Amino acid sequence: MGSRKISFNLADATPHICIVGAGISGLRSADILLQQGFQVTMLEGRDRIGGRHATGNRHPIRDLAIATNTPLHHWNSKQNIYTSSGELLLDEKASELSTLLWDIIEEAFEYSKKNEKSIPECASLYDYVAVRVKEKLPGQVGDQKLILSMSEMWGAYVGHPITRQSLRFAWMEECCGGEELFIETTYKAILDRIAELPLEKADIRLEERVVKVQTPRDRDAGKISVTTEKGEHLLFDEVLMTTPLGWLKQHKDVAFAPPLPPRICSAIDAISVGHLEKVYITFPLAFWTDDQADDFAGYTNWLSPEYAPETNPRCWPQEIWNLASFSPENRRPTILFYLYGECSNYIINLVHGKCSEEHYSLLDAFFRPYYSLLPNFSSYDENCKPKAILSTEWQKDEMSGYGSYCNFQVGMKEADEDVKAIRKGCPERRLWFAGEHTAPFEELGTAVGAYMSGEALAQRMLEMYLTR
Structure with missing residues (x-):
């Protein structure tokens, strides 16, 4: 024009x-x-x-x-990964596996774009990752399991589990790759x-x-x-x-x-409409940074946690983005959890309509097993006790269409x-x-x-x- x-x-x-x-x-x-x-x-x-x-x-x-x-915030490339038993992977191992996983997902985008309509409707992005992981890490069963667990966090991008992501149309989710920018x-x-x-x-x-x-x-x-x-x-x-x-x-x-x-x-x-939700947990100070906010990982993942059977018996994985890593004038002592699928549905139904005190108590009980594994946590330190917890409820919002954003599922x-x-x-x-x-x-x-x-x-x- x-x-x-x-x-x-x-x-x-x-x-x-x-x-x-x-x-x-x-x-x-x-x-x-x-x-x-x-x-x-x-x-x-x-x-x-x-x-x-x-x-x-x-x-x-x-x-x-x-x-x-x-x-705008440019997330660093560091990533903390806790195993299903709560053990923190060494930085080198976490970086190696994370890089390999994203390489495979980028391959999946290309494979999807090239073969689109010849790919079976029932094939998922997870199916592709599982095959390529075995090919790239032959005999390394432990690392194969770790990467497959890490791949579950793809759900935090699209609002549904990776097992539901259509491989045929994975190329339409390619915007989720590349550098992440965040409004500070x-x-x-x-x-x-x-x-x-x-x-x-x-x-x-x-x-x-x-x-x-x-x-x-x-x-x-x-x-x-x-x-x-x-x-x-x-x-x-x-x-x-x-x-x-x-x-x-x-x-x-x-x-x-x-x-x-x-x-x-x-x-x-x-x-499909995604079931993405967010939970912001703010502390009196960012106890996990040791005053080195720029050096702390931008992301932390808790893979299929088996150590919170009372609050998370389904072992839903968890992921945070570290808002304390923002530029000095904008950094906040806040961690942002991204939830999806069954987990987000459970959390929203758990707290919907509850008073502010009960909302805080229920969410703190659910997320404490994860943030308590962050560096410098002490149950006796008031700085490690959340000051405020905020959660979205898109799935209860008629104006949002009872969900988040579109995605493309198996079938x-x-x-x-x-x-x-x-x-x-x-x-x-x-x-x-x-x-x-x-x-x-x-x-x-x-x-x-x-x-x-x-x-x-x-x-x-x-x-x-x-x-x-």
Whole structure:
């Protein structure tokens, strides 16, 4: 599009666009459309803009972070790994096994990309790792078991166990590889930049839940009617749905009239929604660092722990990111646990609806067997007692679609075509879809993907108006 601006015929009304959802994708779409002179109304079910925030590892959000002086953290390559018995692996061994595992996963991406449709639908990423580990470490049964246990932490990237990750479509998760970047502070400055024009020129209506979108069967058959939970009926020229995939799963059969095309419905059903959750545990000080925060491992893994049978009888592995390793002005005495699958479901149901004291007590009891193995821990030291514990509850959040982000599980037949089907939307009915689940393949399931999907959809809409 460049800097070319659309000129509307003065005899016609300026097109009025409805964007359902004021997350990153919706705000980015609004920004572009407003620049081109469209009238934009945003309907957001929450009492705030911004939607779901997550870290991304590619250019648009990184560039916005740099532009807004938002500090980014580059995790070091050190990794602490505790075995199922609670023994800490030597640094050399941990580095060797971790490097080998990621080499195998990168190989799996390439294998998936090259062989995609010839790979059985039932094959998982774990299956590939298991075969390659035996080939690369013949006879080394102990190390083979360790790497397979380490591979379970892949679930912290996609929200489901590695045994459920489709090998056929592993290439669509390739964004999870490479260098990890983390926002050291908050997304506020980045969000403020994205939302600047929408806040100035769009009609943003908070706490407005959409319950019905009634579209014409073709572009020349009148306006689109959007009904809110409050019973208001609003008319628009185009409707852009930036609601989470999980919301579409819950509402696709009742929220659209006429019904969505079968191909889009089947795509929404086929793509999975992850069960990723986070638990932040903050201490009076970072007792585990010995005042050498930069040298402490960025990651720590507890593999299939067998030493917490009362709180974790299923031996769910645990992983933390060390927020005390941030730059001096932003470092915090906090460890961030990433949970997924059955473990995240268990934790959320354990604490949902509990008072703050019980919430703290239950989570501290669950995670103490792991943080108590960190260096310098002492049960008699008040600095080793959590000061605060915060947990997400995406699986209980209707606005998040009762989950986190899209992923591609064993059994999927044509995940790439499913994404394309939703991404295409129903332009003939003036109904469009954007969000992390419609992003470019290399950024599915990320905040960057949400941003890029909103941008791409707005550009498509502009192109359509240019060619009319």
